[in-house]
Amino acid sequence: MLFHPQICKLKDEKFQPFISPEEIEAILRNSQNPSSDQVREVLEVALSRRRLSMEQTAVLLCAEGEENRRLIFEAARRLKREVYGERIVIFAPLYIGNRCINNCAYCGFRASNSAAVRRTLTDEEIVAEVRAMEAQGQKRSILVYGEHPAYDAEYIAHTVRLVYATRDDKDRINRVNINAAPFDVEGFRTIKEAGIGTYQIFQETYHPEIYRRFHPSGRKADYAWRLTSMDRAMEAGIDDVGLGVLFGLGDWRFEVLALVRHTNHLEACFGVGPHTISFPRIQNASNLNRASLNLISDADFEKLVAVLRLAVPYTGLILTARESKELRNRLIDYGVSQIDAGTNLEIGGYSEKRDIQDLDKEQFELMDTRTLAQAVDELVEQGQIPSFCTACYRKGRTGEHFMEFSTKGFIKRFCTPNALLTFAEYLEDYASEASRERGRAMITRKCAEIEDRTLRDTVLDMLSRIRNGERDLLL
Numbered sequence: 001m002l003f004h005p006q007i008c009k010l011k012d013e014k015f016q017p018f019i020s021p022e023e024i025e026a027i028l029r030n031s032q033n034p035s036s037d038q039v040r041e042v043l044e045v046a047l048s049r050r051r052l053s054m055e056q057t058a059v060l061l062c063a064e065g066e067e068n069r070r071l072i073f074e075a076a077r078r079l080k081r082e083v084y085g086e087r088i089v090i091f092a093p094l095y096i097g098n099r100c101i102n103n104c105a106y107c108g109f110r111a112s113n114s115a116a117v118r119r120t121l122t123d124e125e126i127v128a129e130v131r132a133m134e135a136q137g138q139k140r141s142i143l144v145y146g147e148h149p150a151y152d153a154e155y156i157a158h159t160v161r162l163v164y165a166t167r168d169d170k171d172r173i174n175r176v177n178i179n180a181a182p183f184d185v186e187g188f189r190t191i192k193e194a195g196i197g198t199y200q201i202f203q204e205t206y207h208p209e210i211y212r213r214f215h216p217s218g219r220k221a222d223y224a225w226r227l228t229s230m231d232r233a234m235e236a237g238i239d240d241v242g243l244g245v246l247f248g249l250g251d252w253r254f255e256v257l258a259l260v261r262h263t264n265h266l267e268a269c270f271g272v273g274p275h276t277i278s279f280p281r282i283q284n285a286s287n288l289n290r291a292s293l294n295l296i297s298d299a300d301f302e303k304l305v306a307v308l309r310l311a312v313p314y315t316g317l318i319l320t321a322r323e324s325k326e327l328r329n330r331l332i333d334y335g336v337s338q339i340d341a342g343t344n345l346e347i348g349g350y351s352e353k354r355d356i357q358d359l360d361k362e363q364f365e366l367m368d369t370r371t372l373a374q375a376v377d378e379l380v381e382q383g384q385i386p387s388f389c390t391a392c393y394r395k396g397r398t399g400e401h402f403m404e405f406s407t408k409g410f411i412k413r414f415c416t417p418n419a420l421l422t423f424a425e426y427l428e429d430y431a432s433e434a435s436r437e438r439g440r441a442m443i444t445r446k447c448a449e450i451e452d453r454t455l456r457d458t459v460l461d462m463l464s465r466i467r468n469g470e471r472d473l474l475l
């Protein structure tokens with residue numbers, strides 16, 4: 001049984017708000033100071049690959065003490081290894097424009113921030129950015145936009161098509177996701193037709209009062225419109241949606257439970273949960289007033305990632321370069337499945353080669369400024385296969401994380417081989433001699449671990465075809 005049924009206060013109906021702060025707060029109150037036995041019981045459920053209820057998730061969130069912490073991290077590490085294997089999917093964001101009608105208090109792009117330098121890429125500039133990203137070896141990108149009438153559904157669909165069209169045999173972005181303001185169902189249909197992968201949008205905070213405080217004006221001030229974005233996206237046929245919370249606004253435990261509640265809602269209304277969850281933490285931004293924030297410590301942040309891994313095991317977890325490389329390297333073991341690498345937040349920053357951060361030109365400050373090549377090298381050192389795979393999306397296997405999780409042998413049959421094949425292409429086309437040698441050694445080791453002989457021979461054959469110049473081979 002994959003889903004854990006639970007009684008929720010607000011009924012799940014499409015397009016209707018489903019968050020009750022009282023319900024979430026009551027669950028947290030009733031879960032204070034759980035014993036280690038209670039924690040163990042919940043971890044057993046998680047390790048048997050069942051999704052956790054809000055009550056079970058609250059037990060982990062409220063568990064205090066070193067022993068409980070150790071148990072939670074150990075279980076998250078085990079689940080990550082057993083379910084997903086040792087591979088990390090890599091992508092990079094591409095900022096298209098920062099015009100914005102909203103006034104999110106934490107964001108450098110907010111309308112009232114007169115220090116922000118406003119810019120929207122022209123089509124030629126988008127092409128130049130994509131070419132620069134492709135020259136690094138990027139294969140997956142998420143396009144990011146402010147909220148503005150100029151960025152309507154037709155415009156966004158146009159930019160997505162443009163990115164896909166900027167390709168040749170070797171250099172190509174194979175999956176274009178977007179992070180953009182929510183649309184009505186019709187708008188989402190227009191965007192889906194352009195072939196987007198994931199539609200990602202963060203609720204920022206699920207607490208209605210705190211939400212009002214940080215979003216005083218503009219379209220985004222409407223909490224319910226934002227909360228029901230994913231319903232409209234899914235109604236329009238977008239199967240892969242990415243949820244997220246901006247940590248540093250509300251109480252972190254409340255927000256994690258709300259993410260689980262949102263997952264319940266999507267499962268109840270559409271039969272499938274979110275494709276990914278992101279957990280950005282507030283970073284410094286142009287003219288940011290830190291006094292109003294409710295910042296979260298590294299220790300709590302790490303715990304919330306481990307708890308999310310256990311609570312929603314079939315959902316991909318994204319950790320961005322907002323965090324330091326040390327913290328990212330650590331959290332990869334406890335549940336993160338996707339990271340961005342080689343990221344440049346400045347609009348036009350990839351092709352204009354801006355290495356120095358200028359907060360008036362960027363949305364927030366980046367903590368991990370490694371190049372893609374450096375991040376790839378470190379993943380290899382950690383024994384993680386850097387994956388540029390987009391096979392499921394391209395073969396119509398949407399909801400890929402769900403499949404990885406629920407289809408026996410899927411990871412061994414598809415994900416690990418495809419990670420190896422896409423990494424091999426990267427090594428041939430973009431890596432330095434030294435990185436290529438180390439990477440090839442890793443591929444040889446990982447191939448030897450493929451138990452099914454026929455599959456191993458197929459992968460070895462494809463790898464030698466890649467070395468002989470063939471591209472885009474996938475299972």
Ligand code: SAM
Nearest residue numbers: 106107145146147179180202246282283285364
């Ligand atoms: N404008 C759209 C919106 O607000 O949904 C789309 C993208 S917005 C540029 C991307 C995300 O960046 C926001 O949803 C927010 O969570 C995050 N963000 C904003 N300011 C931030 C800051 N100072 N530090 C870290 N993340 C921030």
Ligand code: SF4
Nearest residue numbers: 100102104107110146
């Ligand atoms: Fe605009 Fe998005 Fe920044 Fe809010 S978070 S000010 S909507 S770009």
